[in-house]
Amino acid sequence: MELYFCPCSNSVAYSHFLDTIRNVKITQDELNGVVQQEVIDEIITNVGTEYRLWGLTSDPSDLRNFQQLQVGDILVFYHNGRLLGKCSLKYKMDNSDIAVHHWQTLEDGGTWNNLLFVDDFVELYVESTKLDESRLFRQGFSKMNGADKDRIMELINLPPQAPTMVTAPTQAINNTSLNQIIDDAFKNHKQIVLTGAPGTGKTYGAKKYVESQTSYDKSKYRFVQFHPSYDYSDFVEGLRPVILENSFNDDPTFVRVDGVFKAFCREIILNNYKEITRNAINQNQHIKKYWIRSCNPNRYKVTEAYQELQVIDWTQSKNYNVGDIVYLYTSGAIKKITHKCIVERVNIPFDETIDDRKFWVNEDEDWNKDRYIRLRLLNTLDTETTLDELGIYRLQGPITLTEEQVSKIEHNDNIQSEEDNVIDFETFKEKYLELEEKDKFKTKYYFVIDEINRADLSKVFGELMYGLEESYRGIKHPIKTQYKNLTTHIINQNGKGEPLTFDCFKEGFFIPTNLYIIGTMNDIDKSVEAFDFALRRRFEWIEVMAKDVAKDSLTEMLTNANTTQIDDLVAKINALNDVISNEGKSFGLSDAYHIGHAYFKNVDVNDPLSLEKIFNRNIVSILREYTRGRDTEYVDEFIENCAIALGVNYNK
Numbered sequence: 001m002e003l004y005f006c007p008c009s010n011s012v013a014y015s016h017f018l019d020t021i022r023n024v025k026i027t028q029d030e031l032n033g034v035v036q037q038e039v040i041d042e043i044i045t046n047v048g049t050e051y052r053l054w055g056l057t058s059d060p061s062d063l064r065n066f067q068q069l070q071v072g073d074i075l076v077f078y079h080n081g082r083l084l085g086k087c088s089l090k091y092k093m094d095n096s097d098i099a100v101h102h103w104q105t106l107e108d109g110g111t112w113n114n115l116l117f118v119d120d121f122v123e124l125y126v127e128s129t130k131l132d133e134s135r136l137f138r139q140g141f142s143k144m145n146g147a148d149k150d151r152i153m154e155l156i157n158l159p160p161q162a163p164t165m166v167t168a169p170t171q172a173i174n175n176t177s178l179n180q181i182i183d184d185a186f187k188n189h190k191q192i193v194l195t196g197a198p199g200t201g202k203t204y205g206a207k208k209y210v211e212s213q214t215s216y217d218k219s220k221y222r223f224v225q226f227h228p229s230y231d232y233s234d235f236v237e238g239l240r241p242v243i244l245e246n247s248f249n250d251d252p253t254f255v256r257v258d259g260v261f262k263a264f265c266r267e268i269i270l271n272n273y274k275e276i277t278r279n280a281i282n283q284n285q286h287i288k289k290y291w292i293r294s295c296n297p298n299r300y301k302v303t304e305a306y307q308e309l310q311v312i313d314w315t316q317s318k319n320y321n322v323g324d325i326v327y328l329y330t331s332g333a334i335k336k337i338t339h340k341c342i343v344e345r346v347n348i349p350f351d352e353t354i355d356d357r358k359f360w361v362n363e364d365e366d367w368n369k370d371r372y373i374r375l376r377l378l379n380t381l382d383t384e385t386t387l388d389e390l391g392i393y394r395l396q397g398p399i400t401l402t403e404e405q406v407s408k409i410e411h412n413d414n415i416q417s418e419e420d421n422v423i424d425f426e427t428f429k430e431k432y433l434e435l436e437e438k439d440k441f442k443t444k445y446y447f448v449i450d451e452i453n454r455a456d457l458s459k460v461f462g463e464l465m466y467g468l469e470e471s472y473r474g475i476k477h478p479i480k481t482q483y484k485n486l487t488t489h490i491i492n493q494n495g496k497g498e499p500l501t502f503d504c505f506k507e508g509f510f511i512p513t514n515l516y517i518i519g520t521m522n523d524i525d526k527s528v529e530a531f532d533f534a535l536r537r538r539f540e541w542i543e544v545m546a547k548d549v550a551k552d553s554l555t556e557m558l559t560n561a562n563t564t565q566i567d568d569l570v571a572k573i574n575a576l577n578d579v580i581s582n583e584g585k586s587f588g589l590s591d592a593y594h595i596g597h598a599y600f601k602n603v604d605v606n607d608p609l610s611l612e613k614i615f616n617r618n619i620v621s622i623l624r625e626y627t628r629g630r631d632t633e634y635v636d637e638f639i640e641n642c643a644i645a646l647g648v649n650y651n652k
Helices: 011-022 037-046 060-068 096-103 128-134 146-156 175-186 202-214 260-279 302-309 403-413 425-437 457-461 546-557 563-587 608-626 632-646
Strands: 003-007 050-056 074-079 082-094 114-126 142-144 191-196 221-225 237-242 253-258 290-295 311-315 325-330 336-348 372-380 445-450 488-491 497-499 515-521 540-544
Touching (some): 003 146, 011 050, 011 074, 011 082, 011 114, 037 082, 050 060, 050 096, 060 142, 074 114, 082 146, 114 146, 202 221, 202 445, 202 515, 253 497, 260 515, 290 336, 302 336, 311 336, 546 563, 563 608, 608 632
Parallel strands (some): 003 074, 191 515, 253 488
Antiparallel strands (some): 082 114, 237 253, 311 372
């Protein structure tokens, strides 16, 4: 068994690694119409119906390695000094048609026609420092021998290590290409992280991508920024002091309230359910609520009105929806739930209401309110269920009912109608699961977490960490959250708490399958929390390099600058960052410490002193922070060389 080093140093090679090695096995069906059947049969005989694929060119060096390779040899892939994965050779063949099908052609018309069919792929996470120590940086596909081979064998047999960074290809990432890179990443993971030096436009790029995908529809995305105080209650759920809608006083009560992420997931799921009900020709465009409100017979003759009119317009003090069910509790001497109605219309102005003045006890009373709802009578009730039995001890205004409360009313009264079936959880689950399994939720939703590593992630995500896995998403995989035994409350338009009448998370919280998460982070920030391996491996990583985004970003920012001025500024910024990469090594600096284009967004390209002011007022302080605790003489020399590269004077 021999060992071969497979570098993925450029964007093309890295994309090949993602497309045909790491992300998915390729089925032989993909080759139908690409090559003759006998070639497909040859692959099936020697490889099987699924395969992973690497390719070498016909250059002398590649051809020599291809000829030497034997079945069982090990291929180790690396990118930016980091080991990415290993696999073993199962079969090899020369076929340009397959190569062009998977990877297209080179600029000279050639391709990677020397095909290596591999299997037993194992993803690796080996820190760059371990590779630095072994001096294993190579150019081109190469066979490992001697001590180098022994060192690599030692590394690839180690238990997985949390990576410093697993990066995407360092190609030119402007807004358009970044969108494509994010799209490609989402094919493999439903959560990604944009990482890179400060000022490289990670947050801006994430916002632009989400907005382009949602047509600026804010109902389809959320944006939050993590900070050290951010916790589980902010993100998932927690206990909050809330004044309840039906409380006797204004004393707050601690109740279970959704955090921003769980609340957004709930919205997505209910929107998905709307798609289901619409497909099922259900006219309700929402999961209906059940209300109870009082009716004072000393002010309005409700029984007589319904005997004659069948519909009545009532003052609208709450946020009703068409299709909601309203139970009328007749107060006074009756003290019973007497009528069951459905909301037929909402937000009716007074001049469009039904003329029902003859049922007013006091015809001179002013009923001219801002808006009304129309209630159509479904049934008159003769139930013995009392307010006390429903847990309602004071009914001053309309309140929502839970499923359990509705069941008590309907069970005792034994009245249900076709148009008024309670949407029970089991019915919801059955319908939702059916469409989920058929992948019918085509609307994509996005959740952007800026500065994702500035919070204690393990505490913020809690048990949600496992729900991020695509295989554990959806209603089949409910997660028991910390406050699972408590009723969830929502904050209504009056700022008061109301218990949910229907909870799609009744069996546990789950992350919808059509939600995509984008995080942004600057991994050199010393004040942030670590991104532990358990969470790290659940994200796809995209490294946004300062040198790759500068030109396109500055062109967009500096609208008064011409192409020549932009090119000159980009060249200076690149020269500055080259100094940081090269001379900065003695201070432990790397590409991650580059200066991004955002620091130059206010530069006046027509003022020779403008760039110098930015350097001395903004960038010098950053460079000093990078080199804190080091010898002042050497630090000043380093900063001086940075200034020279940028073409400005350093004011010590």
